[in-house]
Amino acid sequence: xxxxxxxxxVALDFSDQAKALELVDxxxxxxxxxxxxxxxxxxxxxxxxxxxxxxxxxxxxxxKFHDIxxxxxxxxxxxxxxxxxxxxxxxxxxxxxxxxxxxxxxxHSQRPLLVAVTILTSLTTEDIMEVGYRGETAxxxxxxxxxxxxxxxxxVVCSPLEVADIRHGIGDDFLLVTxxxxxxxxxxxxxxxxxxxxxxxxxxxxxxxxxxxxTGAADPIAVLQAINAEIAGDx
Numbered sequence: 001x002x003x004x005x006x007x008x009x010v011a012l013d014f015s016d017q018a019k020a021l022e023l024v025d026x027x028x029x030x031x032x033x034x035x036x037x038x039x040x041x042x043x044x045x046x047x048x049x050x051x052x053x054x055x056x057x058x059x060x061x062x063x064k065f066h067d068i069x070x071x072x073x074x075x076x077x078x079x080x081x082x083x084x085x086x087x088x089x090x091x092x093x094x095x096x097x098x099x100x101x102x103x104x105x106x107x108h109s110q111r112p113l114l115v116a117v118t119i120l121t122s123l124t125t126e127d128i129m130e131v132g133y134r135g136e137t138a139x140x141x142x143x144x145x146x147x148x149x150x151x152x153x154x155x156v157v158c159s160p161l162e163v164a165d166i167r168h169g170i171g172d173d174f175l176l177v178t179x180x181x182x183x184x185x186x187x188x189x190x191x192x193x194x195x196x197x198x199x200x201x202x203x204x205x206x207x208x209x210x211x212x213x214x215t216g217a218a219d220p221i222a223v224l225q226a227i228n229a230e231i232a233g234d235x
Contacts, residue, residue: 010214011062012211024052029058059086061079061084061112063088072089095151098151101153113155118145119141138162138165141159154174155206163178163205208227
């Protein structure tokens with residue numbers, strides 16, 4: 001069965017464009033979307049995003065914009081010209097920044113989804129306290145998620161461990177994009193707040209960002225298909 005709304009977003013984190021495209025050509029747009037982050041976009045530019053779109057993939061442009069409102073709005077406008085499916089910014093940039101970005105994207109007839117990063121999944125409570133946040137990680141995530149909703153964005157990027165609380169507190173009409181998702185057999189790498197795909201979907205995740213468990217696998221398409229089957233309840 002063709003998945004018209006794939007729940008898995010494969011994170012492409014390569015320093016070699018040819019190796020990235022070799023992997024992409026082993027995947028299928030019906031099974032996943034693709035995430036392009038800062039390293040690949042800096043190395044290979046908009047043309048790389050276009051090459052993924054030409055292969056039929058929808059792209060999540062993960063550049064985490066964070067600057068003064070006008071600068072972020074202009075950057076989001078430029079990203080929308082690339083016809084990406086989703087882009088993001090930092091919720092900690094504040095209400096005016098998020099509202100400016102949302103308003104600029106409304107000029108596009110096919111507006112990309114706009115989501116905000118709450119607290120990076122690599123950060124522990126001790127880490128966020130060190131940079132000046134007060135309270136537990138979950139409290140800060142909920143506060144930033146509520147601010148994002150109030151600013152009119154489509155959703156947030158958050159750890160799967162905070163998904164259930166956000167879903168309960170904010171409701172179903174809000175996208176929750178969750179990195180830090182690892183199949184049971186995979187290593188956690190540098191992620192700290194993690195769940196399995198089934199646990200994340202059950203908690204309320206909308207989309208799962210999965211990188212090395214797929215991109216580093218000997219048979220990435222088999223791993224991707226297994227994750228899709230698992231979250232669909234087919235195994």
